[in-house]
Amino acid sequence: MTFAVITFPGSNCDQDAYRAAKDVLGQQAEYIWHKDTDLKGADVVILPGGFAHGDYLRCGAMARFSPVMKSVQEFAAKGGPVLGICNGFQVLLEAGLLPGAMLRNRSLKFQCEHVHIRVEQTDTPFTMACRVGQVLRVPIAHGEGNYFAEPDVIARLEANRQVVFRYSTPDGRITDEANANGSLANIAGLCNERRNVVGLMPHPERACESILGSQDGLVLFESVMKAVAHA
Amino acid sequence: MRARVFVTLKPSVFDPQGRTIAEALHSMGYGGVEDVRQGKYFELDLATNEAAQAKALAAEVADRLLANPVIESYRIEIES
Secondary structure (H helix, E strand, O other), rough: OOEEEOOOEEEEHHHHHHHHHHHOOOOEEEEEEOOOOOOOOOEEEEEEEEHHHHHOOOOOHHHHOOOHHHHHHHHHHOOOOEEEEHHHHHHHHHHHOHHHHHEEOOOOOEEEEEEEEEEOOOOOOOOOOOOOEEEEEEEEEOOOOOEEOOOHHHHHHHHHOOEEEEEEEOOOOOOOOOOOOHHHHHEEEEOOOOOOOEEOOOHHHOOEEEEHHHHHOOOHHHHHHHHHOOO | EEEEEEEEOOOOOOOOOHHHHHHHHHOOOOOOOOOOOOOOEEEEOOOOOOHHHHHHHHHHHHHHHHHOOOOOEEEEEEEO
């Protein structure tokens, strides 16, 4: 199967995502420049981390208008699996593919560390190989990951079971101390109502090899391979 | 014609930067500054001399790009 990794000017985790798909999992992977509109027959689209368009104005604000995003919207509308990682998640929020917005971390710091997230939902293409309550140790690297949405939106996300990952303690408890950045309801990742578009702030693609300190991120890639194989 | 666009976080949204600035001012002795909200300011040079047209164009670009309606609101002033 083929992973398309979108590269915006300022993306800097596109190579990490490409390596996870191609070298670690042995799948096809293609870089797609943000001005291109051909997704090259992708089965999965990844919006990688980084600082698209310098993060000027707001994170993801201008990437949303890159030509490739029209193709990504169409791919998502057809039910294709789309994963937004970190800055890619911010792009999905700005593009309206996922609800809500990001504020500055409550620490006001750019935080670069390993955190724990608990898998809340396993009926998405990126978590179907997980079990509910599974705790993943994955890195974060962001200054604006403090998830915000109005209370009615949060209530709808909870009612529809769209919160896919929450910041947790290593043993899976959802506490304020484990909340890496101040996100409402410890939200680390979400899916859309159709469940094919998933975004998360932590970096699973940087946690796919033991030399990187954790292999816990692999399960997201294994999940989508399973999802595509069964589609 | 020039339009000035002021973008601020909506009142319902916590502003960690504004809060930190307020706390810094308090520690400097400015207890009279009760709260601070940080925002963004844009100057748009527009190819029109018609105020209504200028305002409509500024509002359109604010809606589409300058502000994120999920967390921000904006105010426009037209410079004559």
